[in-house]
Amino acid sequence: MRSILNIIILIAFIMCSGFNEPTGVLRVQVKKLRNTNGHVLISLFRNGEGYPDEPEKAFKKGKVNIVNGNAVLIFTNLPPGDYEVAVLHDENDDQKMNKSWLGLPSEGYGFSNNVMGMFGPPDVSKASFSIAAGTQKIIEINTRY
Numbered sequence: 001m002r003s004i005l006n007i008i009i010l011i012a013f014i015m016c017s018g019f020n021e022p023t024g025v026l027r028v029q030v031k032k033l034r035n036t037n038g039h040v041l042i043s044l045f046r047n048g049e050g051y052p053d054e055p056e057k058a059f060k061k062g063k064v065n066i067v068n069g070n071a072v073l074i075f076t077n078l079p080p081g082d083y084e085v086a087v088l089h090d091e092n093d094d095q096k097m098n099k100s101w102l103g104l105p106s107e108g109y110g111f112s113n114n115v116m117g118m119f120g121p122p123d124v125s126k127a128s129f130s131i132a133a134g135t136q137k138i139i140e141i142n143t144r145y
Contacts, residue, residue: 022134023080024078024079024080024133024136025075025078025136026075026131026138026139027072027073027074027075027136028072028073028074028085028087028141029072029141030064030072030110030140030141030143031069031142031143032142033071033089033108033143034069035066035091036067038089038090039063040064040065040066040073041055041063041088042061042062042071042087043058043086044059044060044061044075044083045057045058045085046081046084047081047082048082048084051121051124051127052121060078063090079133080131082128083130083131084112084124084127084129085112085127086112086127087108088108088109089107089143089145090107091107092107097109105145108144108145109144110142110143110144112127112128112141113126113127114140116144
């Protein structure tokens with residue numbers, strides 16, 4: 001009887017302790033920002049969903065300050081899988097990409113793997129990278145204007 005009670009207590013402990021699959025950490029370093037105006041908006045997409053033009057569908061996102069031409073954001077508790085990052089230097093803090101009268105971006109932007117598209121954002125397959133369970137990944141994104 002005592003061993004059955006010990007098994008029940010062990011199962012309850014495991015269920016209450018949050019026994020989960022190990023997660024990963026991603027450190028996004030945004031570089032080559034031309035000034036300290038506004039903030040940098042960083043959107044982390046998972047498996048291409050919403051990438052890059054639907055930030056409301058981002059898996060996680062953040063808004064960070066600029067220090068010495070750089071910005072850093074750390075995402076934690078990421079399940080293993082494929083991810084993509086899009087960044088925007090929102091110089092006027094209006095929460096959107098501003099464009100010139102020609103439709104070209106007038107604020108800085110960048111994508112994971114520092115890829116660029118020919119006539120628009122790069123394809124999700126080029127911006128994608130993997131995060132393994134229990135690991136920390138660091139990516140650097142150079143801002144383009």
